[in-house]
Amino acid sequence: MTGGPPSPDPSSPAPLPPELTRQLEALGGQLVWRVGKDEVSDEVVVRLGYASATPRFAHLPRLRSANDAELQAALSENRVVIEWVD
Secondary structure, eight states: OOOSOOOOOTTSOOOOOHHHHHHHHHHHTTEEEEEEEETTTOOEEEEEEEGGGHHHHTTSOOEEOOOHHHHHHHHHTTOEEEEEEO
């Protein structure tokens, strides 16, 4: 039997300070997003914007649905594009 606290798991992230957690949750409540595959390039596109920009999402090219395996493959192959919608 050894004394002292258990050593931290290096693979688990450090906990966020409570104030930062609160701010991130507040920001998350103001954001909208769409994730899908681009019809031409087959890249996975993540469209992100404030809720006030929601009407502008409708004017962008449509995205095809992507399943979890396709999303994971796109991440591992660096085929993910993040678009900010104003």
